[in-house]
Amino acid sequence: MIVTLLTDFGTADYFVAAMKGVILGRAPGAAIVDVTHEVPPQQVEDAAFTLLAAYRAFPAGTVHVAVVDPGVGSARRAVVVDAGGHRFVGPDNGLFGWVIEREGGARVFHVTRGEHFRRPVSATFHGRDVFAPVAAALASGVLPDELGPEIRDFVRLPSLRPRRHDDGSLEARVLHVDRFGNVVTGFTADDLPPDFGASPFRIVAGEGEIRTLRRFYAEPGAESGEPFAIWGSAGFLELVSFRGSAAERLGLRRGDPVVIAFD
Amino acid sequence: MIVTLLTDFGTADYFVAAMKGVILGRAPGAAIVDVTHEVPPQQVEDAAFTLLAAYRAFPAGTVHVAVVDPGVGSARRAVVVDAGGHRFVGPDNGLFGWVIEREGGARVFHVTRGEHFRRPVSATFHGRDVFAPVAAALASGVLPDELGPEIRDFVRLPSLRPRRHDDGSLEARVLHVDRFGNVVTGFTADDLPPDFGASPFRIVAGEGEIRTLRRFYAEPGAESGEPFAIWGSAGFLELVSFRGSAAERLGLRRGDPVVIAFD
Amino acid sequence: MIVTLLTDFGTADYFVAAMKGVILGRAPGAAIVDVTHEVPPQQVEDAAFTLLAAYRAFPAGTVHVAVVDPGVGSARRAVVVDAGGHRFVGPDNGLFGWVIEREGGARVFHVTRGEHFRRPVSATFHGRDVFAPVAAALASGVLPDELGPEIRDFVRLPSLRPRRHDDGSLEARVLHVDRFGNVVTGFTADDLPPDFGASPFRIVAGEGEIRTLRRFYAEPGAESGEPFAIWGSAGFLELVSFRGSAAERLGLRRGDPVVIAFD
Numbered sequence: 001m002i003v004t005l006l007t008d009f010g011t012a013d014y015f016v017a018a019m020k021g022v023i024l025g026r027a028p029g030a031a032i033v034d035v036t037h038e039v040p041p042q043q044v045e046d047a048a049f050t051l052l053a054a055y056r057a058f059p060a061g062t063v064h065v066a067v068v069d070p071g072v073g074s075a076r077r078a079v080v081v082d083a084g085g086h087r088f089v090g091p092d093n094g095l096f097g098w099v100i101e102r103e104g105g106a107r108v109f110h111v112t113r114g115e116h117f118r119r120p121v122s123a124t125f126h127g128r129d130v131f132a133p134v135a136a137a138l139a140s141g142v143l144p145d146e147l148g149p150e151i152r153d154f155v156r157l158p159s160l161r162p163r164r165h166d167d168g169s170l171e172a173r174v175l176h177v178d179r180f181g182n183v184v185t186g187f188t189a190d191d192l193p194p195d196f197g198a199s200p201f202r203i204v205a206g207e208g209e210i211r212t213l214r215r216f217y218a219e220p221g222a223e224s225g226e227p228f229a230i231w232g233s234a235g236f237l238e239l240v241s242f243r244g245s246a247a248e249r250l251g252l253r254r255g256d257p258v259v260i261a262f263d
Numbered sequence: 264m265i266v267t268l269l270t271d272f273g274t275a276d277y278f279v280a281a282m283k284g285v286i287l288g289r290a291p292g293a294a295i296v297d298v299t300h301e302v303p304p305q306q307v308e309d310a311a312f313t314l315l316a317a318y319r320a321f322p323a324g325t326v327h328v329a330v331v332d333p334g335v336g337s338a339r340r341a342v343v344v345d346a347g348g349h350r351f352v353g354p355d356n357g358l359f360g361w362v363i364e365r366e367g368g369a370r371v372f373h374v375t376r377g378e379h380f381r382r383p384v385s386a387t388f389h390g391r392d393v394f395a396p397v398a399a400a401l402a403s404g405v406l407p408d409e410l411g412p413e414i415r416d417f418v419r420l421p422s423l424r425p426r427r428h429d430d431g432s433l434e435a436r437v438l439h440v441d442r443f444g445n446v447v448t449g450f451t452a453d454d455l456p457p458d459f460g461a462s463p464f465r466i467v468a469g470e471g472e473i474r475t476l477r478r479f480y481a482e483p484g485a486e487s488g489e490p491f492a493i494w495g496s497a498g499f500l501e502l503v504s505f506r507g508s509a510a511e512r513l514g515l516r517r518g519d520p521v522v523i524a525f526d
Numbered sequence: 527m528i529v530t531l532l533t534d535f536g537t538a539d540y541f542v543a544a545m546k547g548v549i550l551g552r553a554p555g556a557a558i559v560d561v562t563h564e565v566p567p568q569q570v571e572d573a574a575f576t577l578l579a580a581y582r583a584f585p586a587g588t589v590h591v592a593v594v595d596p597g598v599g600s601a602r603r604a605v606v607v608d609a610g611g612h613r614f615v616g617p618d619n620g621l622f623g624w625v626i627e628r629e630g631g632a633r634v635f636h637v638t639r640g641e642h643f644r645r646p647v648s649a650t651f652h653g654r655d656v657f658a659p660v661a662a663a664l665a666s667g668v669l670p671d672e673l674g675p676e677i678r679d680f681v682r683l684p685s686l687r688p689r690r691h692d693d694g695s696l697e698a699r700v701l702h703v704d705r706f707g708n709v710v711t712g713f714t715a716d717d718l719p720p721d722f723g724a725s726p727f728r729i730v731a732g733e734g735e736i737r738t739l740r741r742f743y744a745e746p747g748a749e750s751g752e753p754f755a756i757w758g759s760a761g762f763l764e765l766v767s768f769r770g771s772a773a774e775r776l777g778l779r780r781g782d783p784v785v786i787a788f789d
Contacts, residue, residue, distance in 0.1 A: 002547075002550055004543065004547075009442065010442035011274075011297070011299055011300075011301060011537075012299055012301040012302075012441075012442055013299065013313065013316075013439075013441045013442055014298060014299070014313045014314075014316040014317035014497070015441075015496075016297075017267065017296055017297065017298040017299070017317045017320070018316070018317055018320035018496075019320075020296045020320075021265075021267075021296070021317065021318075021320030021321035021322070021325070022320050024265055024294055024296070024321070024322070025320075025321060025322035028294075031550055031554075032296075033543055033546045033547065033550070033558075034537070034542075034543065035540060035543040036537055036538050036539065036540070036543070037537075038537060038538040039538075041442070041443060042506065050539065050540045051540075053539075053540040053544070054540035054543045054544055054547065055547075057543070057544035057545075057546075057547030057548050057551075057654060058547035058550070058551060059547070059550070059551035062547070070480070070481060070506065071481045072479060072480060072481070073478060073479020073480060073481060073482070074479060074481045074482070122494075122495075122496040123478045123479040123493075123494070124479055124480060124493060124494075124495060124496050124501075125496030128320060128496065129496075176539075178538075178539045178541075179535065179536035179538055179539055179567070180567060215599060215649045216598060216599020216600060216649040216650055217596070217598060217599060217650060218596060218597045218598070218599060218600045219599070219600070230649075230650060231648075231649070231650075232648075232650060232651075233541075233544075233648040233650050233651030233654065233655075234540070238650075243568065243596065272705065273705035274537075274560070274562055274563075274564060275562050275564040275565075275704075275705055276562065276576065276579075276702075276704045276705055277561060277562070277576045277577075277579040277580035277760070278704075278759075279560075280530065280559055280560065280561040280562070280580045280583070281579070281580055281583035281759075282583075283559045283583075284528075284530075284559070284580065284581075284583030284584035284585070284588070285583050287528055287557055287559070287584070287585070288583075288584060288585035291557075295559075304705070304706060305769065333743070333744060333769065334744045335742060335743060335744070336741060336742020336743060336744060336745070337742060337744045337745070385757075385758075385759040386741045386742040386756075386757070387742055387743060387756060387757075387758060387759050387764075388759030391583060391759065392759075
């Protein structure tokens with residue numbers, strides 16, 4: 001059974017190792033995969049995007065643990081989400097919001113039965129004492145609905161879907177800037193006309209205006225360094241620059257608006 | 264069998280992978296877990312704290328390899344420590360000092376029998392050629408006392424236990440500053456009065472004075488950002504600040520003194 | 527079966543996890559080891575050195591995936607290399623050049639048969655859609671020559687072998703600067719006289735001239751901090767400084783020339 005981990009814990013401290021120790025102690029055969037531990041501290045939406053981009057590469061049945069948890073110790077709930085054949089474990093603060101939005105029929109369970117928890121439960125490290133043990137239980141065959149009641153009032157995130165302006169243009173947001181400075185926008189192929197790229201368009205984002213859609217980074221013409229658009233590997237439209245950071249060139253950060261207008 | 268790795272090698276070079284290759288070549292079923300490889304270069308005490316905080320989350324029988332080894336190639340000894348049901352492998356320079364202090368009945372063995380080493384043994388990389396093969400041997404069932412004689416003059420670290428001043432105040436040190444800027448002090452619950460927090464106290468540390476103990480980060484009242492104390496997940500008293508770095512606010516670094524006075 | 531991964535993807539994004547998800551979904555028992563994901567973006571030679579230094583620590587049969595791939599999506603080929611009992615998967619851009627130079631009888635195959643690919647193949651992420659699935663196939667018993675035809679015109683790297691000057695001195699390059707500031711040069715023991723170190727020599731590199739060869743970092747005399755030479759763990763001559771960065775002291779970077787003269 002595969003268990004993935006996604007946190008804002010960094011890799012310099014003992015936190016991630018402690019979670020893995022708990023999981024391997026309770027689910028000895030588990031294959032543990034780090035998604036990332038470099039989510040900027042307490043940035044729930046950034047984690048939600050990374051999880052959304054990663055989970056479908058894993059086989060059905062994978063247990064995904066996500067811990068970006070500014071409310072640890074408070075009354076915020078622990079949840080298990082059953083969506084698209086995958087299970088997700090973490091705090092109820094929106095981390096799984098975009099997976100739930102994408103997958104039809106997701107079910108969310110409030111983890112109220114504590115017999116799997118590691119005791120005593122630290123008030124500051126539910127990753128080790130609540131979420132890792134619950135993940136190990138799921139990986140060992142415990143079903144989500146054995147952990148607590150299904151709920152419908154779980155915390156949601158702002159929808160990923162673009163907003164349509166009166167002039168026909170569409171507005172989405174920057175979801176993520178990756179290591180290479182590529183800017184992942186909220187636009188998917190479903191949001192744009194089927195022939196997108198064939199007829200003129202303008203993407204207005206930060207200090208730039210982009211009118212070119214290419215198929216890959218090294219496509220002839222890209223060497224100029226001028227930013228262009230591309231369909232990224234996570235299924236979203238990305239703004240990129242050949243061997244350079246489009247985010248820097250365009251002055252864009254996560255959350256900034258991106259508008260596509262059709263002439 | 265689980266083998267954990269803790270080094271100051273970073274993750275940009277081939278060092279950690281080479282250790283894993285050797286372990287998996289000799290103990291094919293081993294589950295290898297990284298504790299961290301971001302110990303500041305050659306900071307033995309920092310590594311000793313991280314190991315102390317991590318090991319108990321792993322099941323008994325786990326083999327923990329720690330390599331922070333400024334003396335590699337010199338006459339410093341290689342040791343295996345048997346403590347609390349766990350095994351530890353590394354140079355004899357204090358790395359396991361705090362585990363040994365905590366666990367009653369720890370036994371330390373000087374690794375003199377070299378038949379498990381990878382040949383030729385590089386004078387600069389015992390992690391790959393000595394410690395990884397010894398860890399693989401332990402994970403494969405070799406017993407610590409088969410590797411060399413038990414010793415009592417192993418290298419120790421300064422005790423974690425606080426010092427008592429004449430005025431009744433207690434002094435410990437900053438053991439670690441974590442990714443979030445939380446300041447881990449040397450105080451455990453055993454060092455302080457059973458009702459600690461119920462009656463007035465003052466923690467004098469760096470540029471600050473702290474009089475509040477809270478249960479978790481997001482507890483009401485914490486939003487001000489004013490640093491407060493909390494029982495951390497490693498069992499030590501921590502100085503923290505809600506969504507901010509207490510270390511920065513208080514001007515504290517590893518090794519700095521922290522005094523608790525009772526009025 | 528062991529699968530190693532070496533990329534310039536960093537660890538903050540979902541890229542590495544997506545590759546692991548694909549591998550574990552298709553080769554469920556695989557043990558995946560990260561070599562590094564911190565290759566400077568698109569620096570093929572830096573990756574080639576790290577792979578060269580790491581692969582021999584792994585047992586024969588290991589599958590090594592390397593993805594530093596500025597040409598992704600273009601006509602650059604995907605290759606599988608069979609060398610020294612190991613298999614290598616990645617783009618045909620020189621990544622495996624130094625492994626091929628070292629191992630006699632390496633064979634290189636152009637991956638033309640796409641039935642193992644993950645569909646649809648993203649034009650920007652062959653790591654997930656081409657190289658990870660091919661690695662999983664190899665780990666599951668598919669043979670290199672079942673994936674496509676053998677080729678001889680694969681991309682090579684400049685030879686690692688030093689150049690001999692008319693005055694008898696030898697010139698190599700800096701292959702890598704590691705986390706500790708140690709400077710790995712291209713000289714191996716085979717390139718230098720058998721008694722190297724016994725008679726006088728001068729290493730001219732950057733702003734320095736080095737006349738001392740030591741056996742390990744902490745050898746008596748090294749405390750001065752003066753840079754010296756040492757045989758490094760990857761089999762190359764390294765320029766190092768005790769508890770300091772030789773690269774900084776000497777003003778050296780990857781690619782810089784290093785000359786050894788014999789007096």
